[in-house]
Amino acid sequence: MRRSLTIDDVIGRAAAGDTSCRHAIAGTADAAGRGLGIIGSILNPGVVVVGSRGLAAGQLLLEPLEAAYERHTLLKRAQLSRAHRVRVIPARFAGDGPLMGAVTLVLRRYGELQNEM
Numbered sequence: 001m002r003r004s005l006t007i008d009d010v011i012g013r014a015a016a017g018d019t020s021c022r023h024a025i026a027g028t029a030d031a032a033g034r035g036l037g038i039i040g041s042i043l044n045p046g047v048v049v050v051g052s053r054g055l056a057a058g059q060l061l062l063e064p065l066e067a068a069y070e071r072h073t074l075l076k077r078a079q080l081s082r083a084h085r086v087r088v089i090p091a092r093f094a095g096d097g098p099l100m101g102a103v104t105l106v107l108r109r110y111g112e113l114q115n116e117m
Contacts, residue, residue: 013055025057026064033068039075040086051091062088 005013005021012022036048048069054061066088070077077085093100 007053008056011054011060016058022060025054025060028054029061029064030068031041031113033065033070036065036088037072038070040069041072043076045086046084046094048086048088049091050088051097055090062090 010021010024014025032050040048050062069086069088072088073114075086091097
């Protein structure tokens with residue numbers, strides 16, 4: 001019986017040089033970058049914050065994601081001044097996203113964030 005790979009398994013194998021796992025990460029980054037590029041063309045954000053357990057892949061994920069974003073957005077980097085280019089950055093609390101969302105809901109429910117959101 002074959003065991004399914006977890007995201008941690010894929011990242012670990014990719015970091016060790018497994019080309020299939022590197023391609024899986026690159027494919028994921030390409031799909032995400034395509035979607036973000038289309039959304040970025042509409043919203044023109046200053047920053048795109050990427051958060052997930054996949055961030056453990058580091059540049060194996062971020063570099064192809066940024067390249068795909070550039071291919072699929074209408075606003076190309078070369079057309080924009082440095083100050084107006086979108087920055088793709090990793091989330092600061094990538095592993096704690098659900099926890100941070102729960103805290104936000106509690107604070108919002110009890111009025112602590114109503115004036116800030």
